[in-house]
Amino acid sequence: MEREAMEFDVVIVGAGPSGLSAAIRLRTLAAESGHDLSVCVLEKGSEVGAHILSGAVIEPRALxxxxxxxxxxxxxxxQAAGEDRFLFLTKGGALRLPTPPQxxxxxxxxVSLGNVCRWLAEQAEALGVEIYPGFAAAEVLYTEDGAVKGVAxxxxxxxxxxxxxxQFEPGMELHARQTIFAxxxxxxxxxxxxxxxxLREGVQPQTYGIGIKELWEVDPSVHTPGQIVHTIGWPVPRDVYGGSFLYHFGANLVSVGFVVGLDYRNPYLSPFDEFQQWKTHPKMRPIFESxxxxxxxxxxxTEGGWQSMPKLTFPGGVLVGDTAGVLNVPKIKGTHTAMKSGMLAAEAVFEHLKAEATGPVAGYQEALKTSWMGQELKQVRNIRPSFKWGLWGxxxxxxIEAYALRGHAPWTLSHHEDHAALKKAADCTPIAYPKPDGKVSFDRLSSVYLSNTNHEENQPCHLTLKDDSVPTRVNLATYAGPEARFCPAGVYEFVADGEGGAQRLQINFQNCVHCKTCDIKDPTQNINWVVPQGGDGPNYPNM
Structure with missing residues (x-):
């Protein structure tokens, strides 16, 4: 069956902060100048906000x-932000440190970033933006001369x-004069x-972290509205970049999460289990146990920042938000930078279309680098890569950067590919994690249940393997099967393959929360994450 096609001036892939900000800015510029500009936003989640996950503390500058x-x-x-607390944890205690200026x-x-995006979507629709949730952009379409002409x-x-x-229905083609990938x-x-x-020619490799988050309703006696707590230290090994956050807001709600840099070396490390263990710390447990x-x-x-940002424009399209790598890691914030990148892209795209120009959009990348958000990222560019020297280094x-150099160092530290950081299992010590107690710490499957994740089972697996033999032949044999540990949703499982003790990789794709960790950390880069059927995946409430 042939696909039907719809025509727009601009198609935006993704209804997150950057995509929605771009849509709002485009329609605002069109209204102010008297131009008619059709703008469409595609969202793979079942509704706007369904797949949005962040801490989140928002800096309102871009808004x-x-x-x-x-x-x-x-x-x-x-909920206005209140007291900041920055703690260094040992196994049994906590030392309060000065809060870094960033x-x-x-x-x-x-905030709940999902709810902020739902509100932004309402503002966009009021301006005439067409938003289509439940439709996953699965394919980029190209013109005969190789430029992007939209998505399907x-x-x-x-x-x-x-x-x-x-029940088969073919996809829909959405053609656009410019496509914004958010x-x-x-x-x-x-x-x-x-x-x-x-697009990555001449820039540092991108580096990533995995953020695992839970939302808790806590006893009023331990709830401090607006309090913001960050911790480093236990239980994460000193050579691993990572830490936690606790944000108190709303009616006795606490957003709690754990971030682990995906450049860790020990294949036995499990970010999920590090998080569950962290909640048992004597300083943390009282917050959750009741x-x-x-x-x-x-x-x-994305944690690479300034030096890992790719080229952002190409014939027919631009990149914005976290797909462009605009997170400010030391500030632990990316919403304001994502929104600003979407706004700057919208302004450049609008001028490009108004002038009926050809070729890549001009001015966007330079505008981003010279804007307050670009300067913000440049100033902190060396902080994340400095942790290659360990926690204390x-x-x-x-x-030194924060109080003396202030971003003016004449050097820029480099990143490396996360998947290449894993050592062989034979060179590492296995990590024995405590069993979950079912009160403050939990297993993966009971956790996934709370994500409201759903995938139609009778569909192709969206976690594709380039070579089916690699998981057991290489990953299991050499790295002790790290995919069973770096996935926070129990998607990858090594099970017995008949008699004789052989094992095979079982992919429980129905559990997938779309975190993309497997696509990043797989040491052989054999896993390729593609979109499942539109609307499938998690459905995050108030996250």
């Missing part, structure tokens, strides 16, 4: 620029054998664009 009267319009930024949160807000959504009703079922971290379409247009866990999720995040260097 002030995008929608100056956001307070009057009822934006869900209700982590001061006066004037910021503790995935077909619905394809069976697990790859053949159409009676897919978030490790976008599946963006990966192809990087290769096709050589409460209840109400949501769970996980998401990879990274803290020492970060202090």
């Amino acid at each position: 002030d620029e995008l929608i100056p009267d956001w307070r009057d319009k009822g934006a869900p930024l209700d 982590m001061h949160n006066a004037g910021n807000f503790v 959504t995935g077909a619905m009703g394809v069976g697990s054998d790859g053949e159409p079922t009676p 897919e978030g971290c490790r976008g599946s379409l963006t990966k192809g664009l990087m290769t096709r247009f050589n 409460g209840r866990r109400i949501a769970y999720g996980a998401r990879a995040l 990274g803290l020492a260097y970060s202090a």
